[in-house]
Amino acid sequence: MMELHILGTASARPTSTRNVSGSVLSTEEGLVVIDAGEGFQNRYSAQRSLMKRSGQNASLRPHKIAAITLTHGHLDHTWGLLPFLQTLALDGRNHPLMIYGPTSQSVWDALQSNGFNAEVPENTPSADLINQYRAWFQLGAKSNELGYEVRWMLGEPHSNKWVELNPDGSSLMWHEQMPQPEPFKSIRLDALATKHSVPSCAWQITKAARYTRTISDPFETWIMALSLSHPQCRFIRSYRPPICCCISSIGMFMFCNCARSPDSSRLLKNSCSLACIS
Ligand SMILES: [Zn+2]
8 A cells, every 4th residue: 555645735935734845655665755845854753753643653764765756956845855864864774765856958968978077057947956966965965974875866857867976986877767766676666757947757656566456457656746737737647548637635736547447536545545734
């Protein structure tokens, strides 16, 4: 069973009832954080307390985080990441963590031509994740300073090509496909390009057939695209096979796809539970 913990769905600024973006998807093979806006770790901690009081604390233990996925580089989606990484270090994390985010083709080209320290193209938005990764490296987000391995992935979601930045060795490693988190054996993460003012993507989480409920459900796919506008949702819905769209009452867009059972309400009822404190 997958559980989605929605910890923030507001747009660029928090409101009195909603925090900025950040959610945690719990799977059998590990947790996936989707965006980490300002104050993310406070909300995560509060949600763990809530789960503990209901006797379900184990499912959200931070050492089970396999990946942190960023939809784009606007700060309401990323400002909480660095302090969260440092908290994981204080908690004694000692196993690898994957971090994924989108960038543009032009940044990709610059890195490919000129290496780790490549100058970014002049028109690169300040919020492009290449700029934030580099700022975080300066502020201590290197594996040798955190005490656990962080694998920093930047992808161009249209072509699905990925580069891994290694700030400890100032080097790059190129990947033809998105490397998967080590604990994932039957669950797969993929980036789907979306339209925004900066490079952006939605995150698709697919569970292989043997873990689904019935033989008639060959796979389940979740696509999480937080705080997107209706045109962006329409764009995502153009993907094939068709994706059923559920728009929650709190403004988060969830897309569930089941190849032979496009009944999203049934999928939501049977395959996940939602917990919201935002
Ligand atoms: Zn944005």
